[in-house]
Amino acid sequence: MTRQFSNIKAVVLDLDGTVYEGESLVDGALDSITSLRQHGFGIYFCTNNSTRTRQEIADKLVRLGIETTSTLVFSAGYAAAHYLVNKGFTQVSLLGMPGLKTELIAAGLTVMDRIEQGQALVVGLDQTMTYATMSKFATLLDKNVPVIACNRDRWFPGDNSELMPGCGIMADLVEALLGRGIDFVAGKPNTLLLELLSKQAGIDKDEILVVGDSLDSDIAVAKAYGSQAILYDPRGAADVYESSIVSMHDLTEMILG
Ligand SMILES: [Mg+2]
Numbered sequence: 001m002t003r004q005f006s007n008i009k010a011v012v013l014d015l016d017g018t019v020y021e022g023e024s025l026v027d028g029a030l031d032s033i034t035s036l037r038q039h040g041f042g043i044y045f046c047t048n049n050s051t052r053t054r055q056e057i058a059d060k061l062v063r064l065g066i067e068t069t070s071t072l073v074f075s076a077g078y079a080a081a082h083y084l085v086n087k088g089f090t091q092v093s094l095l096g097m098p099g100l101k102t103e104l105i106a107a108g109l110t111v112m113d114r115i116e117q118g119q120a121l122v123v124g125l126d127q128t129m130t131y132a133t134m135s136k137f138a139t140l141l142d143k144n145v146p147v148i149a150c151n152r153d154r155w156f157p158g159d160n161s162e163l164m165p166g167c168g169i170m171a172d173l174v175e176a177l178l179g180r181g182i183d184f185v186a187g188k189p190n191t192l193l194l195e196l197l198s199k200q201a202g203i204d205k206d207e208i209l210v211v212g213d214s215l216d217s218d219i220a221v222a223k224a225y226g227s228q229a230i231l232y233d234p235r236g237a238a239d240v241y242e243s244s245i246v247s248m249h250d251l252t253e254m255i256l257g
Contacts, residue, residue: 005228005255010203011036012074012194014212015047015057018232018248022159025064026232028248033066035252043068044197046210048076048187048217050124050150050167052099053106074197076150076167076187080122081107082196083186084148089119093145095133095170096124100150116140123149123174123182125167137177147174151187153217189220194227211251215241230254 013019019029033043045068049057054070054077061068077100084092085107093115094101101111104122112118116139126133154168171182186192198205208227212218215231219241222229231241232248245254 005209005257007207008041008209008228008255009207010042010044010197010201010209011255012044012046012197012208012210012227014188014210014214014218014232015045015049015061017157017213018211018218019045019061019066020064021157021161023064024159025066026248028251030065032248032251036255039252039256041255042201042203044072044074044201046074046188046193046197046212046221048151048153048156048167050076050080050100050187051097051127052077053102054078056099071200074193075103076193077103077124078107079190079192079196080104080124080148080150080186081109083184083192084109084120084122087120091118092120092122093118094122094124095126095129095174096122096150097127100124114139116143118145120146120148121174123147123167123170125150125165126170129170129173134173134177137174140178146183147178148184148186149174149182150185151217152182152185153187153214157213188214188217189224191221191225194221194225209255 054073057073058070081104091110093112115136149171152168153166155163156166158164205226210222210229213232219229231244233244236246
């Protein structure tokens with residue numbers, strides 16, 4: 001614990017590996033959220049999750065005992081939908097789960113039945129991916145359709161800290177199938193999620209403190225956006241980041257100094 005934080009209005013928490021792992025709360029997360037709210041901080045959730053809607057994510061948090069509404073949840077799927085609408089796309093195709101489809105539709109997009117019918121292809125984590133799914137990409141080989149990935153996280157912690165293949169693996173696979181790169185990545189470390197949060201919550205970048213377990217997404221997005229950050233590093237690998245905690249129980253004390 002090396003530095004003081006100032007002027008913080010919003011604590012923006014990563015979810016997987018920071019607030020929960022699979023269906024279990026991370027020890028200390030609930031107590032810290034409760035205490036930070038009592039101290040007047042706004043609590044927001046910023047996740048690279050690309051399989052569930054914001055409402056489904058909020059429902060999970062409530063089920064685990066954390067009060068929230070979907071408006072406090074900023075997900076990679078939500079960011080991808082916002083980006084596509086903003087760029088003028090109306091019809092998209094999807095590699096991903098029903099939750100992402102719902103998020104895209106909620107933003108006003110039409111999700112086409114066939115992968116070659118979209119003006120853009122959205123790539124999320126597809127937990128039902130098969131060889132047949134990959135075969136469909138042949139129809140895209142001669143098309144220069146923009147590909148938007150929800151994130152490039154290759155692994156994320158599931159139940160009992162077991163690592164699960166993430167959306168980044170899907171993005172790698174799509175790049176291999178199409179023989180070209182992804183055009184846009186909507187989730188962290190892209191600052192789009194924090195920009196949306198700033199705009200909707202009326203909070204400036206320097207009033208935001210990001211808390212997460214990933215240097216590459218959470219700390220990177222905070223640095224890129226000009227926000228402050230704390231790394232939750234339960235393995236306690238010393239000195240990987242200047243402001244680190246090994247237990248989520250220590251969060252309030254770390255912030256208040
Ligand atoms: Mg995480």
